[in-house]
Amino acid sequence: MPTGVALRDVREQLFDAADRILLTSGPEALTSRAVTTEAGCAKGVLHRHFADFDAFLADYVLDRAHRMDAQAARLAEAAGAGTVVENVAAALTALFESVAVAIVALVTFRDELRARLRTTWPAGVPVLTEGAQMIAGYLEDERARGRIRADADPEVLGAMLIGTGHLLFADRTGARPSPDAVRDLVTKVLR
Incomplete structure (x- = not known):
């Protein structure tokens, strides 16, 4: 070069x-x-x-996690419009069709990267944690509007939706889940 x-x-x-x-x-x-x-x-x-390759990877992962801010803003703006299932299904699809699934694999693949991330990201896996918080915030807004059950726990639902969504999208070599499959997953978790 x-x-x-x-x-x-x-x-x-x-x-x-x-x-x-x-x-x-x-x-x-x-x-x-x-x-x-x-x-x-x-x-x-x-x-x-970058100091070394793991420093590059840590900055890369954190950059991609922080890019979710725009997606979180779009989801928050959708509160009260459309259906809750459609809004969450669209957010999950956008998240998991991005590089998010690959980043989860990267973080679990590299011990040194996980250790570096722990200095600024104390719990969970970046991208998944951000996604769960994004969905929980949206569901809290929808609960306040009466569009989901009053006794629903948005934080638990956000974590469940991210976990089950990740399982649905995790096979990067297979076919992508259909929109119906994603909506069905969201419907069942929110029920």
């Missing part, structure tokens, strides 16, 4: 390359060499911006 070429948004280029690798080849294929090759830059670029 040529050196001395200015790169724009290096972090984002590297993170996008990691997305593509995770989605096509899984966590075992994610190496610093694979990321820089996919990003079209010299290997040294990654190490100039």
Whole structure:
């Protein structure tokens, strides 16, 4: 690779390359060499911006978890409109059709990454924890509007929906679940 070429948004280029690798080849294929090759830059670029590869991965995972803020805002805006089942099913599908399932596999695949994440993310797996909180917040709004049962526990339901949704979407090599399957899952959990 040529050196001395200015790169724009290096972090984002590297993170996008990691997305593509995770989605096509899984966590075992994610190496610093694979990321820089996919990003079209010299290997040294990654190490100039991050202390080491696990530091890169930790920043990458946290960046992708924080990207859920926009999705959480869209879900919160949907409160009171449409149906609760449709809104939650759409949120689960958007979450799990993103790089989220691959990130869960990455976090469970790399011990050092989990250890680094624990310094800033004390519990759960980033992306899944954010997803559960996003859905719980939405369900709390819907409960206040009387659109779900008054005795429902939004936090428990959010965690259940993320867990069962993850199981439904977890096989990245198989067929994606149908919209009907996702709606059925949400209906059963909310019942």
